[in-house]
Amino acid sequence: MGLNIAKLADEFLPVLGAAGVKALTEELTGLASGQDGWKKDVLALMADAISTHGPEGIQVAMDAINKLLDADDADVPDLDWADLEVASNILARLQNAEASRKKEVDAFLVQFSTTMAKVLEALIKGLTA
Numbered sequence: 001m002g003l004n005i006a007k008l009a010d011e012f013l014p015v016l017g018a019a020g021v022k023a024l025t026e027e028l029t030g031l032a033s034g035q036d037g038w039k040k041d042v043l044a045l046m047a048d049a050i051s052t053h054g055p056e057g058i059q060v061a062m063d064a065i066n067k068l069l070d071a072d073d074a075d076v077p078d079l080d081w082a083d084l085e086v087a088s089n090i091l092a093r094l095q096n097a098e099a100s101r102k103k104e105v106d107a108f109l110v111q112f113s114t115t116m117a118k119v120l121e122a123l124i125k126g127l128t129a
Contacts, residue, residue, distance in 0.1 A: 021054050027119050029044070038101070038105065041086060041093055048061075049081065062109070063077070064079060068091065076095065
């Protein structure tokens, strides 16, 4: 991916503290509620990861999603930190995804990174104003 959203979050969210993590989690949850299917699941997983792991959660979720897309049945990522329904849904949708779906998810993650850069910028401005 072109933009390293995980690196950006790692650098700025600790400075913004719990308020930044909470605001980003709420933003992702709101974005997820406006989506359907696997897009909703990906965004909900991101929200769960950030809520549980803080800024590192973005990378934790991205790693889990990539592992699901590339994994065979024996190589399932540990999602015990995620909401049970979110983990179940994303496992069902992505683990057995067809090649075309995998390309769609990859493209969505790139789009997500661009959107999250804008969201982080807005959060930083809002929380530091």
